[in-house]
Amino acid sequence: VAATLPIGGRIADVVSAGTFAYAALANNAVAAVDLTTNTVSWTLGLTGQAVDVAVNSANTLVAAAAAGGASSQFYLINPATHLATDSIPLAATPVRMVMTSTGTRAFVDENSFQMEIIDIATKSVVSQFALPGTVIAMKMAPGDTLLYAGTALGTIFEIRVSSGAIVRQFQPSTTVADIAISPDGKTLFVADGGTAVFMVRLATGGLTGSVDFGANVK
Numbered sequence: 001v002a003a004t005l006p007i008g009g010r011i012a013d014v015v016s017a018g019t020f021a022y023a024a025l026a027n028n029a030v031a032a033v034d035l036t037t038n039t040v041s042w043t044l045g046l047t048g049q050a051v052d053v054a055v056n057s058a059n060t061l062v063a064a065a066a067a068g069g070a071s072s073q074f075y076l077i078n079p080a081t082h083l084a085t086d087s088i089p090l091a092a093t094p095v096r097m098v099m100t101s102t103g104t105r106a107f108v109d110e111n112s113f114q115m116e117i118i119d120i121a122t123k124s125v126v127s128q129f130a131l132p133g134t135v136i137a138m139k140m141a142p143g144d145t146l147l148y149a150g151t152a153l154g155t156i157f158e159i160r161v162s163s164g165a166i167v168r169q170f171q172p173s174t175t176v177a178d179i180a181i182s183p184d185g186k187t188l189f190v191a192d193g194g195t196a197v198f199m200v201r202l203a204t205g206g207l208t209g210s211v212d213f214g215a216n217v218k
Helices: none
Strands: 011-017 020-025 029-034 039-045 049-055 062-067 073-078 083-089 094-099 105-110 114-119 124-130 135-140 146-151 156-160 166-170 178-181 187-191 196-201 209-212
Touching: 020 062, 029 049, 029 062, 049 094, 062 094, 094 135, 105 135, 135 178, 146 178
Parallel strands: 011 049
Antiparallel strands: 011 020, 020 029, 020 049, 029 039, 049 062, 062 073, 073 083, 094 105, 105 114, 114 124, 135 146, 146 156, 156 166, 178 187, 187 196, 196 209
């Protein structure tokens, strides 16, 4: 551990771009951490509990999904000014979210078993589709063409970014704690909270099987 830093609240998720990391905080805020100085650079208060956060690869746009009951919102944040430039009302309480690396489109899973697709340029919800199960982890694959959503019952959905269509689904375990995708997009790694990480081949050249780490992996 290079450093520890009090951040002012329970962390729901952390993402990074360039020399900054951004944390979604349960106490209704997003915090930015300067990784060069290991200090909190700024904190932005929201109107609801921040459940997830995303940043584009250029570090010019941060997005946050905030749970506020009937007033749940999707926020667009300018990292340079530390201000929310816009907010978009959500149809239900958000659970998880991802954004493309270019910051053009975001996907917000909600507790209504629906996924909303948000177009960043028009600042609007362009469509929504049914996604069964409680989503625990969601990741965008390299290239921004596919995303993966893992549910509490272990089903992992492969979703096409352009249309929101469910392409395939996998069931490597009985639950999901977290997922990751290899840089080449060929292997999906799944942790279920036990000692093993499962590998799912997504394309030719990908890995299969499992690796046991001897301690719970989350």
